[in-house]
Amino acid sequence: MSLDHDVLIVGAGPAGAHLAIRLARAGWEVGLVEARRFPRPKPCGEFLSPACLPFLDVLGLLEETRAAGAIELGGMRLHGHGHVAEGTYRAVGRAEVPFGHGLALRREVLDAIALDAAVAEPRVTLHAPLRVGHILRSTSGAVIGLHARDASGGECELRARFTIGADxxxxxxxxxxxxxxxxxxxxxxxxxxxxxxxxxxxTGELHLTRGGYFAAAPVDSGLFTLNLVVDRRELSSATEGARGHGSLETFLARRIEETSSLAPRLAHAERSGPLHVAGPLETRVRRSTFDGGALVGDAAGFVDPMTGEGIFLAMHGAAHLAASLDTALRASRTDARSLLSYERSRRRDITPRHRAARLLQSGLGRPRVERFLLSLLERHPALTDLVVGITGDYASPLALFSPRTWRQALGRQG
Ligand SMILES: Cc1cc2nc3c(=O)[nH]c(=O)nc-3n(C[C@H](O)[C@H](O)[C@H](O)COP(=O)(O)OP(=O)(O)OC[C@H]3O[C@@H](n4cnc5c(N)ncnc54)[C@H](O)[C@@H]3O)c2cc1C
Incomplete structure (x- = not known):
């Protein structure tokens, strides 16, 4: 069987583009398959946690990201039930803050920087726009490539030793x-x-609202990105009977108006560009490796944008998967077990983050819990710094389960 590439990557978002760069620099031939023409919009809070910066730096993309106008953010401000708690990105316990801040940049700019860098690698071939419709499998069930269509309906098959879902x-x-x-x-x-x-x-901002929250951040070009995240029930009861985007616009405008911490921030604001809708947000997968490939980034599971860490998880996943694929390819293996180190890195680093995000979710929409947590954070800035450090991806969520951390954060002797 003739192979088109060593590794095929489906999707050229942060996970796919970072993985392509890393594999190409390790000497492997990569086919990057992307359904859309870049730059493309991606509904997102557009906030990069501090822990993203070392991943950009190591690939030589950090300076370009700054030069594109990325805004530096020094922490998060949390609003709700009349309380305000501000957390600063600073060292908590033994966890240092990489570069001391996060960044915010429009996704069409951020993602184009990574894709351009991938395409500049001589070992990366971009197949775009090309939409993958099916996966090709051997008689034993192992993944051996993909079937895709271009914009004019032309069909093609591509084969590789590994096929990665970064889609x-x-x-x-x-x-x-x-x-x-x-x-x-x-x-x-x-x-x-x-x-x-x-x-x-x-700072970035989080404003609790009935049945959900607003996440907001200033981005480049003098813009401010606002995300309203709510249950499907809230959205459908508010838009029942009404049709199309008009009703969603009205729903958003009303929610802004009734969120007293946010409305004054937007008093003189003008809308720029269309309203995007994304959802259902949570996706889960049973495992992230299989014979002939793996899943990375959102394709391997996503909880909720509240903790603003999806881009970090995409970059982190790409780094660990690249190392695992490199070892497997050198050993001429393509079975799922050859990617065990990647699966383990996910269980160690990503599963606790998804659990912490789900725990936070479960408290949302319960006014008594929200009020208690926000008043606690308002009174204990060190605790807010810890929470912001966890959502900034440099402090471990496991710290929340350590009595010592709590004693320190609440200002008592350890
Ligand atoms: C509302 C919202 C707000 C968010 N806010 C933040 C935030 O502030 N900070 C943060 O860190 N994270 C945030 N996230 C999460 C973040 O957007 C994702 O985690 C991140 O984009 C994951 O990157 P990825 O490369 O895995 O996937 P994506 O960025 O989704 O890229 C996937 C790519 O695959 C391509 N593709 C899909 N299907 C096919 C196909 N069949 N064939 C070929 N190509 C295909 C797509 O066109 C796309 O380019 C937010 C998410 C949402 C929904």
Whole structure:
């Protein structure tokens, strides 16, 4: 069987582009298959946690990201039930803050920087726009490549030693292989819009609202990105009877108006660009490796944007998967077990983050829990710094289960 590449990667978002760069630099021939023309919009809070910066730096993309106008953010400000708690990105316990801040940049700019860097690698071939529709499998069931269509309906097959699903929350690779599973929590949806004319402020912002929250951050070009995340039930009861985007616009405008911490921030704002809708947000997979490939980034599971760590998890996953694939390819292996170190890195580093995000979710929409937590954080800035350090991806969520951390954060002797 003739092979087109050593590794085929489906999807050129942060997970796919970072993986392509790393594999090409390790000496492997990569085919990067992307359904859309870049730059493409991606509904997102557009906030990069501090822990993303070392991944950009090591690939030589950090300076370009800054030069593109990325805004530095020094922490997170949490609003709700009349309380305000501000957490700063600073060392908590033994965890240092990489570069001391996060960044915010429009996704079409951020993702194009990574894709351009991938395409500049002589060992990367970009196949785009090309939409993958099916996965090819051997008689033993191992994945051996993919079947795809271009914009004019032309069909093609590509084959490789490994095929990687980096194709986001709706991953066709995960679906084709029957790896998707579903959570019990009610489905959540996000409405995403940008505004001009908003005073930027030095931090990212979270504003609790009925049945959900707003996440907001100033981005480049004088814009401010706002995400409203709510249960499907909230959205459908508010838009019942009404049709189309108009009703969603009204829903968003009303929610802004009734969220007293946010409304004044947007008093002189002007909308810039369309309203995007994303959801259902949570996706799960049973495992992230299989014979002939793996899933990475959102394709390997996504909880909720509240903790703002999806881009970090995509970059982290790409780094660990690249190392695992390199070892497997050198050993001429393509079975799932050859990628065990990647699966383990996910269990060690990513599963606890997904659990912490689900725990946070379960407290949302319960006013008494929200009020208690926010008043606690408001009174104990060190505790807010810890929470912000966890969502900034440099402090471990396991710290939340350590009595010593709590004693220190609440200002008592350890
Ligand atoms: C509302 C919202 C707000 C968010 N806010 C933040 C935030 O502030 N900070 C943060 O860190 N994370 C945030 N996230 C999460 C973040 O957007 C994702 O975790 C991140 O984009 C994952 O990158 P990825 O490369 O895995 O997937 P994606 O960025 O989704 O890229 C997948 C790529 O695959 C391509 N593709 C899909 N199907 C096919 C196919 N069949 N054939 C070929 N190509 C295909 C797509 O076109 C796309 O380019 C947010 C998510 C949502 C929904």
């Amino acid at each position: 986001g929350r709706q991953s066709i690779v995960a679906r084709e292989l029957g790896l998707r599973s579903f959570g019990r929590a009610p489905a959540r949806f996000a409405l995403v819009a940008r505004y001009s004319g908003v005073d930027p402020g030095p």
